[in-house]
Amino acid sequence: MMESIHDPDDAIAAPATPWGISALAVIRTTGCRCIEKVSTVFKPSDRLKKALGGMAVYGEVFNPADGSPADQVIALVFRAPASYTGQDTVELCCHGGIPSVRKVLDALKAAGFRDAGPGEFTLRAFLNGKVDLTQAEAVNELITAKTRRAHDLAFNRLSGALWKKVDEIKQSLVEVLSALELTLDYPEDEIEEPEEISLPTLSSARGKLQSLLKTYRTGRLFQQGIRLALAGRTNAGKSSLFNLLLREDRAIVSEIHGTTRDYLESWITMNGLPVLLLDTAGLRASDHPVEAEGIRRSEEIIENADLVLYLVDASRGLSAEDREYLEKSTDRVIPVWSKADIAAAEPPEGFLPVSTVTDQGREDLERRIYESVLGTEPLDAAVIDSERQKDCLTRALEALERFIGDVGEGIPLDAASADLKEAVDALGEITGEVTSSDILQRMFSRFCVGK
Amino acid sequence: MDYDALVIGGGHAGIEAALALARLGYSTLLVTQSLDAIGRLSCNPSIGGLSKGNIVREIDALGGEMARLIDRVMIQFRILNLRRGPAVRAFRAQADKFSYSRLAKETLEHQKDLHLFQDTVTDLLLDSSGRVVQGVKTERGNTISARTVVLTTGTFMEGMIFIGEHTAPSGRLGEPAALGLGTALRNLGFTVGRLKTGTPARAAGSSLDYDKMEEQPGDPEILAFSFSGAPVNRPNLPCYITYTNEETHRIIRENIHRSPLYGGKIVGKGPRYCPSIEDKVVRFPDRPRHQVFVEPEGLGTDEVYLNGISSSLPEEVQEKFLRTLPGLENLRIFRPGYAVEYDYLDPRQLFPSLETKRIKGLYVAGQTNGTSGYEEAACQGLMAGINAALALNGREPLILSRAEAYTGVLIDDLVTLGTEEPYRMFTSRAEYRLCLRHDTADLRLTGKGYRVGLQSSEAMERMEKKRQSLEEIRELLKQRTLKEGEIPGLPEGQGGKKLEVLLRNPQVSIADVLPLLPEVRDFSREILECVETDIKYEGYIKRQEQQVRRFEKLESIRIPPDFDYQPLEGMSAESKEKLRLIRPVSLGQASRISGVRSSDIAVLMVLLARRPK
Numbered sequence A: 001m002m003e004s005i006h007d008p009d010d011a012i013a014a015p016a017t018p019w020g021i022s023a024l025a026v027i028r029t030t031g032c033r034c035i036e037k038v039s040t041v042f043k044p045s046d047r048l049k050k051a052l053g054g055m056a057v058y059g060e061v062f063n064p065a066d067g068s069p070a071d072q073v074i075a076l077v078f079r080a081p082a083s084y085t086g087q088d089t090v091e092l093c094c095h096g097g098i099p100s101v102r103k104v105l106d107a108l109k110a111a112g113f114r115d116a117g118p119g120e121f122t123l124r125a126f127l128n129g130k131v132d133l134t135q136a137e138a139v140n141e142l143i144t145a146k147t148r149r150a151h152d153l154a155f156n157r158l159s160g161a162l163w164k165k166v167d168e169i170k171q172s173l174v175e176v177l178s179a180l181e182l183t184l185d186y187p188e189d190e191i192e193e194p195e196e197i198s199l200p201t202l203s204s205a206r207g208k209l210q211s212l213l214k215t216y217r218t219g220r221l222f223q224q225g226i227r228l229a230l231a232g233r234t235n236a237g238k239s240s241l242f243n244l245l246l247r248e249d250r251a252i253v254s255e256i257h258g259t260t261r262d263y264l265e266s267w268i269t270m271n272g273l274p275v276l277l278l279d280t281a282g283l284r285a286s287d288h289p290v291e292a293e294g295i296r297r298s299e300e301i302i303e304n305a306d307l308v309l310y311l312v313d314a315s316r317g318l319s320a321e322d323r324e325y326l327e328k329s330t331d332r333v334i335p336v337w338s339k340a341d342i343a344a345a346e347p348p349e350g351f352l353p354v355s356t357v358t359d360q361g362r363e364d365l366e367r368r369i370y371e372s373v374l375g376t377e378p379l380d381a382a383v384i385d386s387e388r389q390k391d392c393l394t395r396a397l398e399a400l401e402r403f404i405g406d407v408g409e410g411i412p413l414d415a416a417s418a419d420l421k422e423a424v425d426a427l428g429e430i431t432g433e434v435t436s437s438d439i440l441q442r443m444f445s446r447f448c449v450g451k
Numbered sequence B: 001m002d003y004d005a006l007v008i009g010g011g012h013a014g015i016e017a018a019l020a021l022a023r024l025g026y027s028t029l030l031v032t033q034s035l036d037a038i039g040r041l042s043c044n045p046s047i048g049g050l051s052k053g054n055i056v057r058e059i060d061a062l063g064g065e066m067a068r069l070i071d072r073v074m075i076q077f078r079i080l081n082l083r084r085g086p087a088v089r090a091f092r093a094q095a096d097k098f099s100y101s102r103l104a105k106e107t108l109e110h111q112k113d114l115h116l117f118q119d120t121v122t123d124l125l126l127d128s129s130g131r132v133v134q135g136v137k138t139e140r141g142n143t144i145s146a147r148t149v150v151l152t153t154g155t156f157m158e159g160m161i162f163i164g165e166h167t168a169p170s171g172r173l174g175e176p177a178a179l180g181l182g183t184a185l186r187n188l189g190f191t192v193g194r195l196k197t198g199t200p201a202r203a204a205g206s207s208l209d210y211d212k213m214e215e216q217p218g219d220p221e222i223l224a225f226s227f228s229g230a231p232v233n234r235p236n237l238p239c240y241i242t243y244t245n246e247e248t249h250r251i252i253r254e255n256i257h258r259s260p261l262y263g264g265k266i267v268g269k270g271p272r273y274c275p276s277i278e279d280k281v282v283r284f285p286d287r288p289r290h291q292v293f294v295e296p297e298g299l300g301t302d303e304v305y306l307n308g309i310s311s312s313l314p315e316e317v318q319e320k321f322l323r324t325l326p327g328l329e330n331l332r333i334f335r336p337g338y339a340v341e342y343d344y345l346d347p348r349q350l351f352p353s354l355e356t357k358r359i360k361g362l363y364v365a366g367q368t369n370g371t372s373g374y375e376e377a378a379c380q381g382l383m384a385g386i387n388a389a390l391a392l393n394g395r396e397p398l399i400l401s402r403a404e405a406y407t408g409v410l411i412d413d414l415v416t417l418g419t420e421e422p423y424r425m426f427t428s429r430a431e432y433r434l435c436l437r438h439d440t441a442d443l444r445l446t447g448k449g450y451r452v453g454l455q456s457s458e459a460m461e462r463m464e465k466k467r468q469s470l471e472e473i474r475e476l477l478k479q480r481t482l483k484e485g486e487i488p489g490l491p492e493g494q495g496g497k498k499l500e501v502l503l504r505n506p507q508v509s510i511a512d513v514l515p516l517l518p519e520v521r522d523f524s525r526e527i528l529e530c531v532e533t534d535i536k537y538e539g540y541i542k543r544q545e546q547q548v549r550r551f552e553k554l555e556s557i558r559i560p561p562d563f564d565y566q567p568l569e570g571m572s573a574e575s576k577e578k579l580r581l582i583r584p585v586s587l588g589q590a591s592r593i594s595g596v597r598s599s600d601i602a603v604l605m606v607l608l609a610r611r612p613k
Ligand SMILES: Cc1cc2nc3c(=O)[nH]c(=O)nc-3n(C[C@H](O)[C@H](O)[C@H](O)COP(=O)(O)OP(=O)(O)OC[C@H]3O[C@@H](n4cnc5c(N)ncnc54)[C@H](O)[C@@H]3O)c2cc1C
Pocket: B008, B009, B010, B011, B012, B013, B014, B031, B032, B033, B034, B037, B038, B040, B041, B042, B043, B044, B119, B120, B121, B122, B152, B153, B154, B155, B156, B157, B171, B172, B178, B179, B181, B197, B198, B199, B274, B338, B339, B340, B365, B366, B367, B368, B371, B372, B373, B374, B377, B378, B424
């Protein structure tokens, strides 16, 4: 955390809505003397300066160099500490579209703002005690979450589903550790009933850690989405399928082979999972230089995709080229029997019949895509998706496994217990608590010891 | 000024504090209520045990006295937990109580620059600002001035003892309480609380039937706590074990309302880990029996100590339930068990040097800081004495880290977390206990004692020589290869292994390989076993050392003493309040304050990094 920090009082600005075409865009500014600074490029300046927290002021942002207008805006004023960052904040609501956002940002820069770094608003919120560490991570992901489902996952962490789960594992280990420590802290021949180490508790904790760790991939997938490439010979129907999945005519569909010369991409969601759909030029050797370049690019995209839909035109059947590709392919590839409405033959083993004309097989295909990424199990409410959490859980699991191994080998427990302690500490890092005193607490409430 | 330094109280803390100050060349006066009670073992007749034995050896490495005292008066020696791992292995000795106390007094008397004086301190003298200590006032009206004062009042400050319905202002049975000082400290604005502790009855040994008990003998070989190398040649007396039973418990239960604790007379909190028999019976009703250890109080006395059965029930009830124990049927009580309640200072009012934040030059150590135990008291006394001396000399205090000494763990816990019950050391309080083995205390701390001026150059040479020996033996074990069949009784296929590798096997001990290495036969048992432990636990020790390096990062980020938490936006009012109260010296210490969240530490880290250096 420490390394990336600029001065947390600086005035900073950044668009709060994605770059691109939309009706409205929001630019957020915050920092020391933020309201005064915005008002130097805002008309009517005084109204903004005097605005109370929570007020909206309509006006114009202008370029201070030549006085030319940048955009008509509504300025929402938040006064410290009642703002997201805990500092004075102005949110400027301007017209959508890259040119107007650019102009407003330029004006703000002239007024002394600098571009905010990634996560800098949340960092300030954190530094000013507005959010805690896990919340800060989750907020960041709420913002960058690509779909509603991802949003839910990020939100869940705020509400503590993960905290509860981790704490539960931690408590079970603390229980074992305190019994162990107690036994260790009294001479062996002066303890009447030394506590046994509960192996079932340990292995149950191990299982829970493992399954929690597995959710990292899920969390990550919902966070970042997957890359799904459409492959197959030219004219196999890739662009048509692309459009079908996208439900809008974006790719040019044509009967002339090789129309999609470069590639197209678009974000869609399947069952909440963000999917970057990549339409490629097809895999046909070509003399046309532009097209040849497109094919080379296609190969690269297919190579880097998380999942590939390989289309074979059902009216034409499998070619030698198709067979060759499919033979090499892995479980990363879903074979699709396209144009199923005019099929010349039954789909070969493993092929999914789909028609973009009749919509046949679309739902099956979507399900197949989702399941080949996430499996068929229902998703857990507690999902980890930050690198830090994953590291902590991995450390906890490794330490626990070392401990279980050591107990099996009869390694003296005072040495081995350091591993159990490390597991507990690593979990404590996620839930954000110190634990050494927990252990002593537990030791004496449960056991009768002492001369 | 009459003296450079004045120490209040001649208990285990006071002894070490006074000796350290005088040995560092400061004219020192020890004022205590009774010169005959110097170094008295108030409770159990033993020194050492898990983690406590390590503390005794830490005291020795730094140049303190406790190890040398017990080495000369022990009447039984044991190494505990030999079959367990190295971190929980420890020395413990039974002490001849009377000799311990007499030897302590004699040692003080012979110390140059140290004077003893019998009186009771009732108040402190301060300068006109009210923030610097200048001496003390006593019960008999003496005023004694000193540049620094170490307060070690044990269980005596406003002490009150309880035996059933009987109560009396005492610090120990038969010794008057020290009255007045507690009130004076309250008036100065200190937070003073009440704690309680208890002790069991002492009985006539000749009234017991040892045939009905299990014998617990000492080890045949006696080792010294002290690293000085002085030989220990002491008698070896056994202890005995007997058990309570349902009848014992019934009598206690029937009379529980007559206990001052359960009757509500005592407000101070007692230790959970050293419960009275009343506590044990009430809190663990399902336990059919509890162990009781019968320990001699010394040579030349018939008195025995009944360890594990401390009680403050009325005397006749004590006698009645004690007589239900096998071997104790005809027991005659010499002194009854009792509980004592006393004033202690919330140790969060201290810097890690043990100097009070409120009054400059005033140091506090021992039971007064909420601890219990001789060793815990002694190590604090030593550190307070050292730091008071360093301050007189204008030098920085000596603060031991949690990774280098149990003493460091103890003081850090006290000043950072405070305590609500008598604090006793446990190995589990130390995060890095594999690094705090008793047999490495000299390697860890002799140098520090030497730099302070308490350790001799001979001690340094001894320590260096040990270090060399460890390396030498290690080198030999690395080089020498085992021939098949050379050690009888080993499973086949061990031939060709280096001895060092062989020693990692839990079945093989250093004694097994000694016949193959005539070169090392002359090294002491302690040194050989130290090498053995280093090898056997190398992986664990290495990992712990790595953790220590991580831990030291936060420790090394210092928080300036004048750091102002008030303007910090990112912190809850509660955290700020706690940080202002504790005034942690490092980010590491701050991170251990209870209730300060990790996000608060992150905020602090950012701000400290931003501060102009
Ligand atoms: C009843 C009882 C039960 C105990 N139980 C346990 C136990 O279960 N486990 C355990 O580990 N330890 C126990 N101990 C504690 C152990 O005795 C102490 O921890 C240890 O002795 C503390 O050392 P100290 O130097 O702090 O104080 P002490 O050994 O108490 O010495 C304090 C000395 O200071 C003197 N003094 C006090 N006030 C003044 C004054 N104002 N002016 C002049 N002199 C003063 C006193 O006379 C006394 O000599 C018990 C003690 C008692 C009395």
